[in-house]
Amino acid sequence: MLLLILFGVSSVIFVFLYLYYSQPMNYVVRLGELGFHFDPKDQKGTYRERQLERVKRLRKVGELPPVYPNGWFCIAESNEVREKGIKAVVVFGEQLSLVRAEDGYVHLIDSYCPHLGANLSVGGKVVNNNCVQCPFHGWVFSAETGKCVRIPYDSGTIPEQAKISTWPVLERNHHIYVWYHCDGLEPQWEIPEIEEVMNGDWKYRGRTEHELLCHCQEIPENGADLAHLNYLHLQIPQAGSDVFELKLTNPSPRLYHYWDGGWEARTGDEAHISVMKLQQVMMIGKTQLPLTASLLHAHQIGPGIVYMHFDFGFWGKAIVFHHVTPEEPLFQRARFVMYGATNPVFSRFFINSEALQFERDVYIWSNKRFLKSPLLVKNDGPVQKHRRWYSQFYTEKSPRLLPNGTVSNQVKSVLDW
Template sequence: MRNISDELAIFVQEGAEYIKYLVATQSYDVAKYLVILAPIVTLWYYFFWRPFNYYRDFTDFGFQEAARKPPGKGSNVSKRNIINDMRSRRKLGELPPVYPNGWFIILESRELLIEGSREVSCLGLALVAWRGKSGKSYVADAYCPHLGAHLGVNGEVRDDCIKCPFHGWAFEGSNGKCVDIPYADSVPEFARIKMWETVEMNGFIYLWYHAEGEKPNWQPDEMREIATGEWKYRGRSEFLATCHIQEVPENGADMSHLNVVHKPAMLSGGKPTEAKLTWGFLTHQWSGSWEANSNPELSHRALMTLTHRMCLFNKIPFMEVNVQAHQVGPGTVYLRFKGFGGEGVLFFNVTPLEPLLMKITHTFYSSRSMLHPFGLLILLGEAIQLERDIAIWNRKTYISRPLLTKEDKAIKAFRRWFSQFYSSNSPRMSTAFNNPILPNPSVTTTPTSNGSIKLNPDNLSF
């Protein structure tokens, strides 16, 4: 299936051929108008129709030294090899468990077509996702229990079943049970694959991960305007960062960093120190607060309230914006706001692909009354600011008991709040690559009122 970019390329190529034909046949007037019209149509496509789509690899930020050719080494030493050497020498610190419990986004809905399948690797799991003929999505362990073929690699979807590409075993999406073995007279009752609990909403497929195997005790927030199609998809950005998952949402409680990392003007880009124009007369100023939800039934939620101002010459404020960022569980933050001629919601999602490799995405939906260029500007601005954070996350160490001032009290409050998403079997760095769920007897736990297990905050890495 051709994507939008392919269609545009074909359109431009065929248009160019047609203009050549008109010129060759002396139709100069028509050709002249088409030459004028072509760039207008192209600009309209990019600025008023095409969704924002931006991707950056972790190697782009914080590894400037890797771009310099090492002395005494040949030119065949790649930048990525040098970066991998730098990562191997990194001091990690006393890390918390690497996979917290909660809902995580593993795919965007548009990535999974009807009767299509996808390979998914995250949270130390090898998974297969597919969408049945009914339109419902399913997620299961990827390896066929027969002889270990990966169901997400050339696996065929029929109705709501997925068929193994190796021997044709078919597994039902609703319960994982094997319903057909083409060459066998009967199907063993115990033949099945493990199905994972998922929900699909807001244009995402969420997967529930819990190291103790507990069922979900809370749900992601659903945006009615997205479900009804009232709001339009404006685009996304995707980044990879080499850090612990806790480092990413902790930024929301770290107010002090905002007026350092995010003070330079957006126009100076994601690497302000390397910008040719510093735009020093134009700066961002930030203030705000972070607070966990005090309702025990909503303990998985927290709220960041933020005020952002643009300033001329660091003195004259203008264009003030007030934002509330809702943290829901360990992996999702969303911002609902009004402005630029409409309403919208920006999702900030983080999913661990490996213990120290995070996939971070921004996804933006807004009312149709909002001009598309404003939506693109919001996404671009968020992407630039995130690039500055990633350059730091990629190279920092985790300090379990940091030296904090009284102005940093929200950081300690955040770490205590985040500790609820770890449990006794939450995998540590030393075990995560071998098995995503293994007991960790060195972690002290206490029973909670509802019988579940919670880590003692004083025994966690702060």
């Protein structure tokens, strides 16, 4: 009888744990919650906020590249803006409003009404399919063209300058993207569609999101910095993400990751794409642990999108969409979203492990200085090749960060040229 009771209790606990850990992960880290090191007395409240501001003010960032590259950038996941909804979006230092019309299409517009400056994402309403009505005086603007189509209390001619900026957007793979080019050029490449995601064969497995204080180029540059993989990421994720706690002085831990791979840029019509191939396995001493090997083909598409194609062998295949969005010159929003034909518990374990490894880099990015001419040795990896490839997304007019904190060129939509 006792054995039956114990078996029943154990079964209930197992089912509960399985149901809990099979739920898609939603893990969000805000700026200042990770990546900075303060004394224990500085960890909470207003004093911590002042310390964070002090770090930002005193940090040497180096001779930075332009802060807003040309390309497609993720501004939201599709489920973040419902039908007839308006979502406030910050990108390129601009406050914009993402609108989903009654017909389901998305539009991106400037947030400020040209009448008296009200913010359309605060109380504005979607009307007449794809128009936005200002909450202040009721002026109605087309989210497709930006033009004012109605002033409810005035029957006269609508002034020609009564319009707001619109931005080119694209919805693909359950994400929404905006196109930016400092020279006013139309989109130069397409964002590939992943069939298994769009037809539902690969299920949503979870997401992570981090707010970072660094230059947007620093993050994808990791793909070419192969040497850091077997150092910063040598220990298994369960060793934690805090670099102060990692035993980096131990070059041969008993249980560790082994990484091997390479990076290369494509040419011709695919010159905006680079590929990192990476093999990973967990080791105990010199013995490979079974069922831990994985293959990664990471396709970077322009400056802000990475498609991480994973083959986990026994555990199945998946894709992780990795997006870096420059909201301000040195403020990035990094998202990882996973879809796959993988066991949900394994998927949650993988996403959590990926987040812990990523957060080790967050400590580095949040405090490092950009070196225009780094001191590299033979086995560092093709860092300079990556920088030359990435430089194609800058032109002479690309906005740069000035000493006073402003940018050199005003960001505007290509539709305003």
